[in-house]
Amino acid sequence: MSENGRGRAEQFQRPRPRIQSLSDLIFGLALSIGALNLIASKPPDTAALLGNIASFGFSFLVLILVWFRYTEIMSVLPVETTRTRALNTIMLFLVAIEPYLFNQLSFGLNTVASSTLSQNDASAVYALDIGAIWAILASFSHILSSEERNLVAPDLLRKYRLFRNLELIVGGLFFVSILPPFWTYAIGGTNLRYVLWLLSFFVRRGGNLYSRAALKQRH
Numbered sequence: 001m002s003e004n005g006r007g008r009a010e011q012f013q014r015p016r017p018r019i020q021s022l023s024d025l026i027f028g029l030a031l032s033i034g035a036l037n038l039i040a041s042k043p044p045d046t047a048a049l050l051g052n053i054a055s056f057g058f059s060f061l062v063l064i065l066v067w068f069r070y071t072e073i074m075s076v077l078p079v080e081t082t083r084t085r086a087l088n089t090i091m092l093f094l095v096a097i098e099p100y101l102f103n104q105l106s107f108g109l110n111t112v113a114s115s116t117l118s119q120n121d122a123s124a125v126y127a128l129d130i131g132a133i134w135a136i137l138a139s140f141s142h143i144l145s146s147e148e149r150n151l152v153a154p155d156l157l158r159k160y161r162l163f164r165n166l167e168l169i170v171g172g173l174f175f176v177s178i179l180p181p182f183w184t185y186a187i188g189g190t191n192l193r194y195v196l197w198l199l200s201f202f203v204r205r206g207g208n209l210y211s212r213a214a215l216k217q218r219h
Helices: 003-013 019-040 046-074 082-102 119-144 154-176 192-218
Strands: none
Touching: 019 046, 019 082, 046 082, 046 119, 046 192, 082 119, 119 154, 119 192, 154 192
C-alpha cells in the first residue's frame, strides 16, 4: 500500500470525538427530567399550579441558556486536548445533576415533598453547581479568546473576551450568593440569594445586547 493510501486508511480508522452528541443527550435528559417532575406533581389549586410552572421555567431557562452558549463554544473549540475533555466531562456531570438539585428547592411557589434538607443547604449546593457550570464555560471562552491559539478570527477575539467576562460575572453571582448574609436577608420576602440568581439573567441579557451594539458600530 502506498504512503498516501496508508495515511487515508489511518485517517478513517481514527475514532472521531462523539462528545457533542453525548452533550446534546445529557442536556435533553436534564430538561426532560425537569418536565417529568412537573408532570408528577399534583397541585391542589391554581396558585400551586402556576407556582410549579414558574419554578420549572427557572430551571429550564438556566439549562437552555447554558446549552445555547455551550453549543456555540463547542462549534469552534477543539475537544481533543486533555484539559478540554476533563472540563467537558465535569460540566456534563454538573448539568446531569442539576434536575436533582433543583428538585430539592422550594421558592415558596412550589413544595418539596418529604424533604428534610434545609433550604439554605439545598440552595447553596445548587448555587455551587450552576456557578461551576458558568465558570467552566468561562474557561472555554478564555481558551477561544487567546490570540496565541488562533482558534477564532482576530475580529472575534473581543467578542469572546466579553462573553468570558460575562460568564465569570454570572458564575460569580451564584458563588457569592452562597455567603450566609444572602440567605439571612430578604427583599420583599425573597431571599437575596434568589435575587442574585435572577440578576444573573439580566447580566447575561445586557451583555448580549452590548455585544450586538458593539458589532453594529464596528460595521
